[in-house]
Amino acid sequence: MRREPSILHLDLDAFFAAVEQRDKPSLRGRPVVVGGTGGRGVVSTASYEARAFGARSAMPTAEARRLCPPGTAFLGGRFAAYRRTSEVVMALLRELSPLVEPVSIDEAYVDLAAGDHDLSVPGVTALAADLKARIAVATGGVTGSVGIGTSKAVAKIGSELDKPDGLTVVPPGEELAVLHPLPVRALGGVGPATAERLAQIGVKTIGDLHRLSLVDLTSLVGQAHGAGLYRLARADDDRPVVTDREAKSVSAEETFARDLTDPARLATEIEALAIRVGSRLQRSGTSGRTVTLKVRRYDFSTLTRSQTLAHAVDDPRQIAEIAHRLLGAVDRSGGLRLLGVGVSGLSPYAQGDLFAEPTEVVEPVEVVEPAELPADPEPGPAVVAWYPGQDVVHPDLGSGWVWGSGLNRVTVRFEGPRTTPGPVRTLAADDPDLQPADPPDWTP
DNA sequence: TCTGGGGTCCTAGGACCC
DNA sequence: TCTGGGGTCCTAGGACCC
Numbered sequence: 234m235r236r237e238p239s240i241l242h243l244d245l246d247a248f249f250a251a252v253e254q255r256d257k258p259s260l261r262g263r264p265v266v267v268g269g270t271g272g273r274g275v276v277s278t279a280s281y282e283a284r285a286f287g288a289r290s291a292m293p294t295a296e297a298r299r300l301c302p303p304g305t306a307f308l309g310g311r312f313a314a315y316r317r318t319s320e321v322v323m324a325l326l327r328e329l330s331p332l333v334e335p336v337s338i339d340e341a342y343v344d345l346a347a348g349d350h351d352l353s354v355p356g357v358t359a360l361a362a363d364l365k366a367r368i369a370v371a372t373g374g375v376t377g378s379v380g381i382g383t384s385k386a387v388a389k390i391g392s393e394l395d396k397p398d399g400l401t402v403v404p405p406g407e408e409l410a411v412l413h414p415l416p417v418r419a420l421g422g423v424g425p426a427t428a429e430r431l432a433q434i435g436v437k438t439i440g441d442l443h444r445l446s447l448v449d450l451t452s453l454v455g456q457a458h459g460a461g462l463y464r465l466a467r468a469d470d471d472r473p474v475v476t477d478r479e480a481k482s483v484s485a486e487e488t489f490a491r492d493l494t495d496p497a498r499l500a501t502e503i504e505a506l507a508i509r510v511g512s513r514l515q516r517s518g519t520s521g522r523t524v525t526l527k528v529r530r531y532d533f534s535t536l537t538r539s540q541t542l543a544h545a546v547d548d549p550r551q552i553a554e555i556a557h558r559l560l561g562a563v564d565r566s567g568g569l570r571l572l573g574v575g576v577s578g579l580s581p582y583a584q585g586d587l588f589a590e591p592t593e594v595v596e597p598v599e600v601v602e603p604a605e606l607p608a609d610p611e612p613g614p615a616v617v618a619w620y621p622g623q624d625v626v627h628p629d630l631g632s633g634w635v636w637g638s639g640l641n642r643v644t645v646r647f648e649g650p651r652t653t654p655g656p657v658r659t660l661a662a663d664d665p666d667l668q669p670a671d672p673p674d675w676t677p
Numbered sequence: 678t679c680t681g682g683g684g685t686c687c688t689a690g691g692a693c694c695c
Numbered sequence: 696t697c698t699g700g701g702g703t704c705c706t707a708g709g710a711c712c713c
Contacts, residue, residue: 268681275681277713290713293679337684337713422686424711457687458710481685488681523705533680541705573682 234468235383238357238402239346241329242388243364245322245377246397248339250280252318253308255373256669264288264305266297273488277310281397315339321371325364334474342385344474354404357381361400383408384470390419408468413440420465427454427462442466479579482521485509486573492531494568503560504553506574511549519579520547526559527573535571538563545580552576626670630658 245251249267254260264283268276276297279288283305288297294307319338326333326341330348335341345352350360361379368377378399380391387408391401394411403411417423417431417439430453436442442450443466451459464470485506493499503526514520524546525539538559546552556574626632660667 272678273681275679277681291681293681295678296680298678340713422711426710455688478685482683484683486682535708537707539706571681575683 234387234408234470235346236405237346237352238354238381238383238405239344239350239352240382240385240388240474241343241345241357241361241364242380242385242392243322243326243341243343243368243377244380244392244396245319245339245368245375247278247280247284248319248375249278249310249315250283251375252311252315253306254280255375256314260306264301265308266294266301266305267308267310268294268297270294270307270309271490273490318372318375322368322375322377325367325371329360329364332474332476334476342388342474345381347474354402358400358402361402365398365400384468385472385474386421386465386470387411387468389421390415393419409443412466412468413438413443415439417442420462422458422461422465427458430454439466480517480519481579482575482577483510483513483517483519483579484525484527484573484575485513486527486571488529488571489569492568492570493572494565499560499565499569499572500557502572503556503574504549506572507553507556508549510574510576511547511552514547514576514579519581520545521576521580522546522578523576524552524555524559525573525575525577526556526563527571527575528560528563528565528569529571530564531568531570533570536563541578545578546576625667627660627667629666632670633658 250265253265253267262282263280264286265280266276266283266288267278268274272295274294276288276290276292276294278290279292279297283297283301286302286305287300298305298307315338319335323333323335323341326343329350330343330345332344332347333341334343345357345360350356358381361381365377365379368375376398378392378396378401380388380394380399380401380403382388382391382403383405387403390412391403392399394401412419416428416437418428420439420442423431431437431442434453436445442462445453445463445466447460447463450463453459454462487502487506489502493502522543522545523539523541525537527535527537529535540555540559542555546555552574560572
């Protein structure tokens with residue numbers, strides 16, 4: 234725990250749904266559910282309007298459909314748009330400090346002590362308010378909740394306290410007063426199973442947890458977990474903000490619309506998964522020694538089978554061959570609902586070739602520097618609001634997304650053939666040919 | 678038309694080595 | 696003759712996170 238509130242946690246509010254509402258004005262103010270739209274889909278994100286009807290993350294989409302009224306939008310998701318919007322936000326965070334730890338596409342920690350900031354409570358409060366305003370402008374209205382405190386755990390809990398669009402600074406010395414009334418579930422690492430175990434001995438709040446001895450806690454939930462919770466209940470958390478971590482495993486899995494029994498179909502699916510995993514390994518210049526097959530049966534029982542090899546692999550054919558052999562040893566009667574293939578035990582460089590250089594991934598990009606363009610007159614009202622990351626279409630130039638925008642110009646990167654990034658073009662912001670793209674998969 | 682997909686970390690038992 | 700213990704690797708499963 235630090236003496237100053239120098240760790241910031243940002244959590245974007247209902248992020249996927251917020252991006253959809255930004256890009257499709259007709260969705261604003263209405264319930265929006267983003268996630269799997271098929272029969273076995275689950276909800277990734279529900280907008281706050283949808284949450285009012287009970288829709289929640291991880292809920293089966295079928296249940297969300299029952300809960301939400303007609304007119305609710307159920308969307309499959311546009312991950313490229315989310316990633317681009319996320320990058321805009323992460324770039325703003327990196328302006329605050331070089332120490333930014335993205336936790337996921339919509340969440341990050343920032344170590345403000347590594348930047349040049351006034352770390353008093355009023356100082357960081359003003360900083361957070363300014364950050365939130367800049368995020369809203371840069372993303373076209375996506376909001377985030379910020380928590381600031383003397384540790385990661387306190388910052389994270391702070392960001393949860395005032396959602397959405399929240400701002401909570403926990404002053405040094407007040408950590409326990411903030412933590413102790415909260416349910417144990419508020420602590421990172423306390424899920425349904427741990428909460429249930431704690432509830433059985435009458436522990437409901439973090440304050441209750443504080444009264445448990447280390448021995449009681451570890452005997453209840455295990456050595457590492459118990460020791461971790463013992464410290465968290467005391468706001469004793471010195472985990473650093475880490476900018477990038479090496480991946481430890483790469484995997485792909487698929488739930489089928491109907492359970493599969495046909496051996497040929499299963500073999501095809503394994504090959505497809507192995508190609509997804511292998512190509513990602515090759516793109517990142519890694520390979521791994523352990524191949525894992527995951528199987529979920531018709532009754533939702535789930536098992537894994539793995540094999541560790543003498544050498545690391547990244548070749549989809551080899552991965553598929555091992556996964557297929559592992560599948561041969563599991564009971565497939567009754568049908569399989571899901572198959573997954575993963576590779577772990579990763580090491581840099583492929584296939585045990587010690588002298589190979591990592592494959593350089595070259596993205597062909599043709600960029601027209603926006604700097605060559607005339608500057609915008611200042612100040613003045615924007616003609617049209619364009620937002621970085623926004624999907625757009627142009628009758629002659631095709632589909633693309635907004636790279637940057639000024640008061641009366643907009644820079645768009647148009648998609649090239651297939652997935653090759655196309656050229657960047659700058660257009661007048663009021664060009665009538667340029668239109669926001671409608672999000673696909675729109676089901677009223 | 679119940680329950681996704683991509684991860685991380687921990688535990689526990691057995692094999693094997695010293 | 697009898698009886699160890701520690702460390703590491705592998706496998707499988709489970710909890711948890713977003």
